[in-house]
Amino acid sequence: MEPVKVGLLGLGTVGGGTVTVLSRNAAEIARRAGRGIEISHAAARDYDPERIQGLEAIGRIGSDAFAVVEDPEVQIVVELIGGYSPALELVLRAIENGKHVVTANKALIARHGNEIFAAARERGVMVGFEAAVAGGIPIIKALREGLAANHIEWIAGIINGTGNFILTEMRDKGRDFADVLAEAQALGYAEADPTFDVEGIDAAHKLTILSSLAFGVPLQFERCFTEGISKVGALDVAYAAELGYRIKHLGITRRSEDGIELRVHPTLIPERRLIANVDGVMNAVLVKGDAVGPTLYYGAGAGALPTASAVVADLVDVTRALTTDPNNRVPHLAFQPDELADTPVMPMEAVQTAYYLRLAALDQPGVMARIASILGEQGISIEAIKQKEPEEGQTHVPLVMLTHRVIERQMNEAIARIEALDSVQGEVTRIRMETLSG
Amino acid sequence: MEPVKVGLLGLGTVGGGTVTVLSRNAAEIARRAGRGIEISHAAARDYDPERIQGLEAIGRIGSDAFAVVEDPEVQIVVELIGGYSPALELVLRAIENGKHVVTANKALIARHGNEIFAAARERGVMVGFEAAVAGGIPIIKALREGLAANHIEWIAGIINGTGNFILTEMRDKGRDFADVLAEAQALGYAEADPTFDVEGIDAAHKLTILSSLAFGVPLQFERCFTEGISKVGALDVAYAAELGYRIKHLGITRRSEDGIELRVHPTLIPERRLIANVDGVMNAVLVKGDAVGPTLYYGAGAGALPTASAVVADLVDVTRALTTDPNNRVPHLAFQPDELADTPVMPMEAVQTAYYLRLAALDQPGVMARIASILGEQGISIEAIKQKEPEEGQTHVPLVMLTHRVIERQMNEAIARIEALDSVQGEVTRIRMETLSG
Incomplete structure (x- = not known):
């Protein structure tokens, strides 16, 4: 069978990782997917050809992202540019052109997902976003398919590696927040502007997505309560430890009688819990379903290859489902689009x-x-x-x-x-x- | 849309749990699957109607399992009888009749899976077996789909809750194997004949399945090395702890240059590892992929509702994929059937x-x-x-x-x-x- 043709937008960290994984594991991926998956057209404004393994397998590399989404040969567009613009325009245009989309862009999905999924439904195409939450951990698939039998009660996740690294170092070495943040920036674990990570905005994007998948409600990022870790003191970490607790920056979403809780904040949790022992840059998501009880998913939440692992898993999924009647595909937000609930998000x-x-x-x-x-x-x-x-x-x-x-x-x-x-x-x-x- | 009609074989622990989950979460499951999932015909030789919630929703309950697999109305047969016979005959007959199959029967899949999948391929039907490994943890889906981008390097799993309960109690209370086993039997965590659990046969069934999914090889239960926990002494547990280790009964499968390792045995692992802290009857599977790195999946590995969670997830999957061209469905063993490898299992x-x-x-x-x-x-x-x-x-x-x-x-x-x-x-x-x- 002919390989599936992919158009790739962005050759940064995750884009480069995606090229590497698709090239390095090409044979194994084709054995799973039933056909090859090839990048026929890529666009990037700026990239380092020396640092990306597998670049030679790409059919054509240009600098115009819109040329990729208009390319008639491209069947699936992979958006790895990040941010809102032009990512949103590119994704909507790709959908309009009847192309399936895979993205790692959590901000885009959390803010514009409802609009994107509606457009995709209209056109009968798929949008994969496994890479948008918790990197390589297949948590979206777990929630949307693996736990489909359950009434989900709550989710608690360590879904920002930078924040978890900082809290882990504060505990292990008794150091202060500012001190550890500076080190994380030097190590490349934290951005020069760390606001998104340490103030919980990145985690709020991801939690918004998990909450919709779990409870069958539209994406409502603007209602997420967000508190960062910058005010957690070394003293608090130490006192919590004395009392048998660890402080983690958790995203928590819970269904209660009054609505849905949607909140990101530093949280004390008993040190005996498995999730309390998830340290460093690792991510973990704990899901409580009424039938299955608690299940936990752990792994690398960021980085070139772990995130690429999720991007390529979505590509394999789309490839496997190409012939499915659009009405019978796995719905983007786990529940059928006309079955979303209007349960309110609580203040x-x-x-x-x-x-x-x-x-x-x-x-x-x-x-x-x-x-x-x-x-x-x-x-x-x-x-x-x-x-x-x-x-x-x-x-x-x-x-x-x-x-x-x-x-x-x-x-x-x-x-x-x-x-x-x-x-x-x-x-x-x-x-x-x-x-x-x- | 018309509900999907399910034929259910067996109303024991897992069968009863499946009835309960399908009835209790019926609305939510239909919102996810796009249509209702109804048990139209069930067969059981012996069951307690008082103890199964939701039984009244079943169209017809008889005692003849073969009547269910011959029932023209039934689209999906759920086999929850266990053992080899008549489970194998029933499953093969259902496939022959063009029905999809969902089963929780690890022994059946480990020993007869190759034959069952070949028959299903011939007939163009699906066989779901998420419930056969690690109960409600969606580990088969994770390996087959979530990690499809990866060259899997190894898997190590705590995949028998009874064995893990015994080892946990031995460590926590310094007690001997025989002593804890007797208690586990009294609590209902261990069977009257505990051989399958404590000698590692049950774990070997599950590991055989995980190994095939990871490495794209046929199921080869007969080549699995199996050593139980009955010879682990309280002394060993204590000495291991002094040296910074815990003893867990692990199923390990690894790809090496010489072939595939496939082995179940008591294993010392460093106490800092997350999986070393998985205690009691809980299960966990650690998977190492070349792109994603280590990921871990944790949850209840047995019990009525957790296992039913996996059975019903398979039912939702089959329902969602009913219209897919059979050649484009997710392959049973993760890799396309004509792409299985002949990598040998090492002695x-x-x-x-x-x-x-x-x-x-x-x-x-x-x-x-x-x-x-x-x-x-x-x-x-x-x-x-x-x-x-x-x-x-x-x-x-x-x-x-x-x-x-x-x-x-x-x-x-x-x-x-x-x-x-x-x-x-x-x-x-x-x-x-x-x-x-x-």
Whole structure:
């Protein structure tokens, strides 16, 4: 059978990795897919031919991405440019031309996925985006197909390798956030502008996609609550460890009676949980289904070859499904497009979690009782409270508390009242806490 | 669209679970699959109607399994009887009648899969067996589709929950094998005849399937090396822990220059590895691909609802692919049937691993040197050697060694020579050791 012809947009890290994987494993991939998969036309503005293995197998390399999506020979367009523009225009034009699309662009899918999938449905083409979440881990396939029998209850994922690397180093070496971030930038694990990673925006893009797949709702990135790790202190990491917890930057989405929780924030989790032991740049996603119980998926969440692994898996999927009646294909968001639900995404104020609180209080009789009574008045029960040794020369001592679960609105009020006390110095550090047990 | 009609064989644990999941999550499953999935005809010799939720939704329940596979209305037959006969006859007959098949029967697939898949190919029908390996974890889908871009290098799996429960209890409580086995039987985690689980036969069935999917070779259960956990002592578990290792009953399959390793045996692995921390009845499979690196899949490996989760996922897959040209469907063993390789499965004697050795030696000068020189003569280098305290009243002391990697044949000869020494009492305990690092 004739090889499938692929048009490739972008020859950066992931684009180069895709060329390498398709060339290095060409024979094995064809044995799986039933036919060869060839890049017949690629476009890149700027790339280093010396650093990409397998480049010689590409039919034609130009600099005009629009020429690729207009190329009549191309059956599948692989978009690896990133960003919103011109990626969106290119993807929509490819679909309009009746071409299938594979992309690793999480920002594009999280923000414009609803529009892209509607266009694809209209034209009867497929859009693969396995590489958009957790790199090479086949988590989209797991949610969309492997767990299709389940009522998914919640998902918790470590889905940003940079953030996890920083938190792991902070714990292992007792170092501060800024210090580790600088090292991560030197090692190439973090971008020069680390905002997307450390402020949780990248994780929010990915979580938005996972949430839609799990719960059958449209993509709603703009409703995702996002808090980064820049305010997590070395002290908090150490105190959490003393209490038997690790701090991870988790994306959490959960179905509750009031709607869907969609939130990215630093989270204390019990150190016995497998996901608490996922360290360094690795990713892991924990999914709780009503039938299967908890399942976990672990692997490299970024990098040239791991991400290419997911891109090429999508290419094999599209190749295998080329002859399928479009109405019978696996739906983009796991549920059939006319079966999406309008379950609302809840505001963070309405979400219930447990909390770790740290504050600096005057070491005087009655202070702890005053704080505890504020919490009590707000309906918050305390699971543990620990007064630490004061640092030399300090008039205030660190006070660390774990609370039971409570609505975030109550906690916001409690924190405001505590911060207003004369005996309390500065702000209350608040890190949410989850048991991830069911 | 009309619901898909399913014929169900067996209403035992997994059959009952399948009925429950299909009924409880019917609406959600239909939203994913694009149409309803209904059990129109079931057959069971013996079942408890009180204990199965959703039974009332089944069109017709009889006792004749052959009547189900002959029922013209049935489009997909789900075989949940287990064993070889009449499961094989029923599955082949269903295929002959042009029906798709879904099964959870690992023994049947491991031993008769080649024949079943050939018949299915001939007739243009699908055979799903996600539930045959690791219960609800979608590991077959991950290998066959999610990692389709990769040259798979090796797989190591905890794929028998009973064995893992026993080893976990032995470690946590310092108890002996026989003692924990009796408890596992009382709890219902182990069968009255535990041979299949503790001797590794069940794991070998599953590993055989994973190996074919990974390496594109036919199923070759009869060539799988299998060693159970009944000879692992509480002492070994404790000594391994002192050295920084855990003992797990692993199924390992690896591609080497000389062929394919296919082996199930107790294995020391470094305690820092995520898979070393998979405890109790849980399963996990670690897959190393050349592009994606290591990925791990974790979840419940058995039980009514987790296994039903995989059965129903296969039903959704078949439903989604009903209109696909048979030549374009995902191939049963990941690779196209005429593209299977004849790479040989290696005999265990030719496999290279590291080893943990324990023996009882006379506490006299020169004994340790004699043993070390035998190992040296066989080309085996020692990574660690520890003489333990003798137990009260014993003339011999336990000697524990870790070796570097060596061909098993060399180790067999070394062990025979050491056991022949007058200064050594009884047999040498040998447990293989893997770093699972690359």
